[in-house]
Amino acid sequence: MTTNRILKTGPSRRGFIAGTAAVGAGLMLPAGAFGQTAPKKGGTLRVGLSKGSSSDSMDPATFNNDFMFATGYAVFNTLTEIAPDGTAKPNLAESYEASADAATWTFRLREDADFSDGKKVTAEDVISSIRHHMGEDSKSGIKPLLAQITGIRADGDKVVIFELEGGNADFPFVFNDYHLGIRQSTGDGIDPHSLIGTGGFTIETFEPGVRVELKRRDDYWKKGYAHFDKVEILKVGDVAARMNALMNGEVDVIDRPDYKTIDLLGRNPNVQVVTHDSPVHYIMPMHTDTAPYDDVNVRQALKYGIDREQMVQSVLYGYGSVGNDQPIASTMLYYNDDLEQIAYDPERAKHHLSKAGLSSLDVTLSTADTAFNGAVDTSVLFKESAKAANININVDRQPDDGYFSNVWLKKPFCGSYWGGRPTADLMFTAAYAEGADWNETKWKNERFNVLLLQARPELNHERRAEMYGEMQKIVKEDGGALIPAFGNAVWAMSKNIAMPEQLSEMWGFDSWRFIERWWTA
Incomplete structure (x- = not known):
């Protein structure tokens, strides 16, 4: 490659x-x-x-x-x-x-x-x-x-x-x-x-979710930018079709190549694969206001029931790192590296089920590959690894088209992804603050919300680090976000x-x- x-x-x-x-x-x-x-x-x-x-x-x-x-x-x-x-x-x-x-x-x-x-x-x-x-x-x-x-x-x-x-x-x-x-x-x-x-391009054609054609503004005020005469953006949902289009010269750039066949791109002398670290993370949000996910022990059982290392190696092919059920990436300021890394542990998962008064658990996980690259494969791996913890996961594959309108925020346990945010405050405020429209776990924690407001204006670096560190711990231990991996x-x-x-x-x-x-x- x-x-x-x-x-x-x-x-x-x-x-x-x-x-x-x-x-x-x-x-x-x-x-x-x-x-x-x-x-x-x-x-x-x-x-x-x-x-x-x-x-x-x-x-x-x-x-x-x-x-x-x-x-x-x-x-x-x-x-x-x-x-x-x-x-x-x-x-x-x-x-x-x-x-x-x-x-x-x-x-x-x-x-x-x-x-x-x-x-x-x-x-x-x-x-x-x-x-x-x-x-x-x-x-x-x-x-x-x-x-x-x-x-x-x-x-x-x-x-x-x-x-x-x-x-x-x-x-x-x-x-x-x-x-x-x-x-x-x-x-x-x-x-x-x-x-x-005000941007460097104007829209010639807009077909929602299908195609956009752009034309460069010759009078763009921002000098040194907007170089292409024309740009065409195409929705190519099928990953094989996307990769073939690039290798055949039908498109110039694609996102989300299939890691299983990414070496085919590297063999093409006209193609280059690009990768870098990022705060992108893959997530399986659980609605904490909906049974059985309203019980923190059920949430913890599910978190211990997934083999994160296997996901990173088998689904992401090494293009990522294991997640720890909180959204602040290791590359970001205020990342808490003192948190114990959660790992696959079926016996510990059973322990949490027992604390919830359960000997086994049956749940449905709604997913589609549009949720994130490899979401369906991840869900199947999760289903298999969770069996050892007496957790039975029904993988409900949904259509790619309209997934984020019809499934995300609506199904109580599903696949999702976040591109991350440039600061801890923006990430927490967008997706974890009580009442936020994109709080995809419906989660609320009084201590977390107090810290969120206290940390935002704090000008002392050390004190701010302490608060964001505690917030990451709270999300990991109490929240409804199962974050198995960060992706490159x-x-x-x-x-x-x-x-x-x-x-x-x-x-x-x-x-x-x-x-x-x-x-x-």
Whole structure:
């Protein structure tokens, strides 16, 4: 297998933790990957992605899969973006700064930023775009992270001021989120289905969950980005079809290659496999408000009933590491490396069943390969390993299409995945805070929620580390998240496509900003 392993660059967030102001222009990524000395304009990028749904919509509040992440970042800019060093860099914003207590943040917008119809970006556009996710009836996945905002106001056309309910040293990271691409204000909100954005590409064709065609803006205000003339994004759900399309030259980039046959890609002289560490994690959420998962001993029994090492080796083929039932990756700041690693232990699982008053357990696990790469195989392995603990798992395979609309958040025990978040606060707030729309385990823990609020404004690094460490322990021991593994970011691409020497490793594909950052070799 021919593999290009990109070295990990550690995050540098202590400036935010110390309450320092962050200022500067958008980051210009270095060139030089694959022998390329500088980006050049031209060519077409064809992308084959595993995810995408017929229910996909241009409404940013509905974005929940990679098909829309790639499209959104290409067409709409966010205020900040995650740089290769893990920091939040200004993007549509020119600069930002915090008050001494990190409870007031001032963002200054770029003077040259405009929409594809020529209209300049204003503070009202930003305010309307953010408020779109904050309404009482909003179901947006970013809504819990915006709940901390108590006020937004404009200071002229180019300055937006955010007042928070308390200090938040990580607040700029929120605005990298794929939901928060800026739209034009209509005076009383935004048109969520408008195709007009500030990004480097415009939409020529949009077929939800099927195909998107993009065209480069020759007048893109962000210099040094958006190099392809055209981009085509295709939903290719079948992994074999996706890999064949790449090897046959029908597409240039694919996600989620099949680890079992990934060596076939490496044998092709025109294909390169790329992998790096990431906070991506695979999860089997249990609804803690639904029997039998409302009993912590049942949850613990299931956690001890899965062979994580076997999953990493047999399903991920080594492209990952065992999980410990909490979502903070070992590469992230505030990772608690003192936690005892949970391991496959059928006898301990039986012990927890006994504490729950059970001698055996019958459960149904809903899954589909769209949940994560190898989800069905993982579920079958889980079924086999759990038998030794007197746990009988019925693997209920669901259709790939519409899985995240029809199964996720609805079935009490299912497969899921998270791309991770750049900070512990963002990860915990999005998926573990009581009442969060994407709290996929329906879990609530009073001590955890108190710590979440206390840690957010804490400027002392050691104290903050203690709090996030305790929160990881609580999630591991009490939560409904069974996280068997963290996965590497893995994709495959034609050697005709070039990319920077340093990538943003928050997610794969240059944190899904590859369309505006990569170019034709």
